[in-house]
Amino acid sequence: ICRLTALAVAAPARGKGVGRALMARVEREARSHACLRIEVTSAEHRAAAHAFYERLGFEERPRRFCLELRA
Secondary structure (H helix, E strand, C coil), X not given: CEEECCCCCCHHHXXXXXXXXXXXXXXXXXXXXXXXXXXXXXXXCCHHHHHHXXXXXXXXXXXXXXXXXXX
8 A cells, every 4th residue: 555645736836737747656656566555645624635636536435543642
């Protein structure tokens, strides 16, 4: 599994193919390491990011479990 935890494109560069190019590179790297899946983390409020990933063929799989470790 390739897990992408952060991807950001500066506002002036959005819509110019930068994010698509970055994701293409991530996919090439994942394939070169024999990964069978790419997982992307994206906050619930980032609707534009979700639409971007869906345009690239990602599908939402919302179930995830987390444990907060506090001091």
